[in-house]
Amino acid sequence: xxxxxxxxxxxxxxxxxxxxxxxxxxxxxxxxxxxxxxxxxxxxxxxxxxxxxxxxxxxxxxxxxxxxxxxxxxxxxxxxxxxxxxxxxxxxxxxxxxxxxxxxxxxx
Numbered sequence: 254x255x256x257x258x259x260x261x262x263x264x265x266x267x268x269x270x271x272x273x274x275x276x277x278x279x280x281x282x283x284x285x286x287x288x289x290x291x292x293x294x295x296x297x298x299x300x301x302x303x304x305x306x307x308x309x310x311x312x313x314x315x316x317x318x319x320x321x322x323x324x325x326x327x328x329x330x331x332x333x334x335x336x337x338x339x340x341x342x343x344x345x346x347x348x349x350x351x352x353x354x355x356x357x358x359x360x361x
Contacts, residue, residue, distance in 0.1 A: 263298050270294045270302030274309065281311040 274282075274290050282290065290309050293301040329335050 266302045267294060267298065270305045274305055277310055282309060283311055284309055 271291065271294050274287065274294060277287075279287060284290075285293070290305055294305050295301070
């Protein structure tokens with residue numbers, strides 16, 4: 254039973270590392286060319302995939318707060334400019350409602 258679990262874990266680790274290696278851009282690979290990493294991952298169980306995961310790929314650089322930097326578009330609720338404009342719009346609308354004499358709330 255333990256041998257079966259180890260075999261499945263080894264295959265899963267190899268498949269994961271191989272997929273990660275194949276999908277990684279060439280300029281982010283360190284140490285060896287991509288084809289050499291693929292051979293290493295496939296032919297040397299455990300050592301090849303673990304080496305790839307720790308050494309072979311340039312990892313995302315982290316910002317000062319410890320989180321990875323985002324390079325793509327931000328969601329609206331994470332964009333400070335969008336939130337600022339939204340807040341200004343809400344305040345402007347409230348101000349206009351208070352100043353508008355036509356909306357006195359008298360009978361319709």
